Amino acid sequence: MNEALQTIDILLLGSGGREHALAVKLASSPRCGTLYIAPGNGGTLEVGENVALDENDPAAVADFARESGIGLVVIGPEAPLVVGVADAVREAGIPCFGPGAAGAQVEGSKLFSKELMGRANIPTAAYGSFTDEESALAYVREQGAPLVVKADGLAAGKGVIVATELAQAEEAVHECFSGTFGDAGSTVVIEEMLTGPECSLLAFTDGKTVRPMATSQDHKRALEGDRGPNTGGMGVYSPVPIVTPEEHAEMERIMDATVAELAAEGIDYRGCLYGGFMLTPQGPKVLEFNARFGDPETQVILPRLENDLVEVMLACAEQRLDEIELSWRDEWAVAVVLTSAGYPGSYEKGKVITGIEDAAAMDGVTVYHAGTAVNEAGELVTSGGRVLAVTALGDTFEAARNLAYEACEKIGFEGKTLRHDIGLRALKGREAWD
The missing domain is CATH 3.40.50.20 (Rossmann fold)
Incomplete structure (x- = not known):
């Protein structure tokens, strides 16, 4: 060999x-x-x-x-x-x-991330940061709603509160400083609320070269019509049809500028940089950076990647990513997440799952496990809130979406919950966000 x-x-x-x-x-x-x-x-x-x-x-x-x-x-x-x-x-x-650890602070500390963006002149929401409740409340009352209140540290995806009314913002500030999010809430970042469609752009990087992946769009809300509490993600698709070439170019520029700023500050960043963007009327602005692949974005991006992932990751680790050009399949990818009843609140575990083999046998379908385990009887059972992501590839957005839902119907477990409107808004075009 x-x-x-x-x-x-x-x-x-x-x-x-x-x-x-x-x-x-x-x-x-x-x-x-x-x-x-x-x-x-x-x-x-x-x-x-x-x-x-x-x-x-x-x-x-x-x-x-x-x-x-x-x-x-x-x-x-x-x-x-x-x-x-x-x-x-x-x-x-x-x-x-x-x-x-130094590079991971782009996700581990919202304040670090905001300050980094400021130094690199990267467009993002205006903000204030606070280490005591009284000052934070004064800022909230001065700014007025709507606002976004964020616990600075990692809070398992639960430390971001979108407050459309002043009382909500005040309660969010109190929740952060009351210890609900542990040490993550000891510093609080309060931002203006941006408007527009969201879009994720992930990139491979070795700290010098940046290779953007395909765009994707997650659905965070638990209920149809983008209602209900935020979750880890109820469904996702790739690519995002509403993104203009100019917006895409600006998002790529921002990712390049971020990696360049990290390098200029002596931070060796090798891995995946996740850019969460809001496509505002003034152009793309960064909502957040993550230091790793998104979930469930990974479940629609990787099936479309034609490259050998081991080769790409080794190139990142060994700082020779300039040798790699990424190649993408033409198909659309749509993933629908199947969750346990009650998620993102409390839910029961241990429900026997059936039908995965039937769904996975469909041409173009892959079923990714999230909250699953094998019990003592050798049965596959639920063990988390988000149980499975059912991903389908299709020649058109509609074909991929229909195939994903057809596959979801073949899978069963007690309390199975899903959104039936994943991707519908994007099918209607940009005006669906107006």
Whole structure:
């Protein structure tokens, strides 16, 4: 076997739908030897070996990677990045896809991210930051609603409150400082509320070169018509048809400028940079940066990527991404998320799941596991709020969307919940956001 095709063993950290999508893509590479997933889920069992390992313990991850002869570590979630797992892995001399703790602050601290954008002249919402409740409340009353109140640190996706009325904003400030979000709420960022459609643009980067991925659009609200509480994501599609060439070019410019600013400040950022944008009347503005792949965005982006993911990630880890050009399938991708009844509030676990094989047997359909596990009887059961993401590829947006919903009908579990309007707004064009 020539050197270019030598296989390497890979360790992937995480347990969600994003990690199952990453695992499927990594396992399809001729470069992939043994694929370990820590801790994994009921779906990753089918493409690799789940291992009991604390993904948030830098020393434990580095030790496992060293002792197992791992040739690439891929970090899925944000928490291991923020605590410095990538730093420990690199110090052990092992290639790693994911930024170190310094770079992960683009997601780990909303204030760090806003200040970084200010230094790089990146368009974003006007804001104030506060470390005491009294000052924050004074700012809220001075600005008036609508406002967006954000806990500074990681709050498992729950630390952002969109307040359309003053009383809501005041309550959100109180909630942050009352300890609801732990240390994440000790600093609070309060922003103006931007208007327009949202769009995600993720990019591979080695800290020097930036290779943008395909655009995608998530549906955060729990209920149809974009109502109800925010969730981790109820459905997503790629690409986003309403984005103009000028908006796309500006989003790419912003991603380039962000990586350049990080490098200028001495931060070595290798991995995925996620740009969450609002397409405002004044042009794209950054809502947030994440330091990793999105979930469920990964479940529609990776099926459209024609490149070998192992090769791309190694190029990022070894700072030779300039050698890689990305190639994308022409098909549209639509994913619908199946959730447990009650999500994002409390929900029951352990419900037996049926029909995945029938859905996955459909041409163009992939079922990604998120909150699944295998019980003592060997049955696949629910173990989380977001249970599965059903992804379909099609020659048209409508074809992909219809196929995804057809596949969803084949899957059953007690309390299965889903939105039936994923992508409908985009089908109507830009005026649907007016």
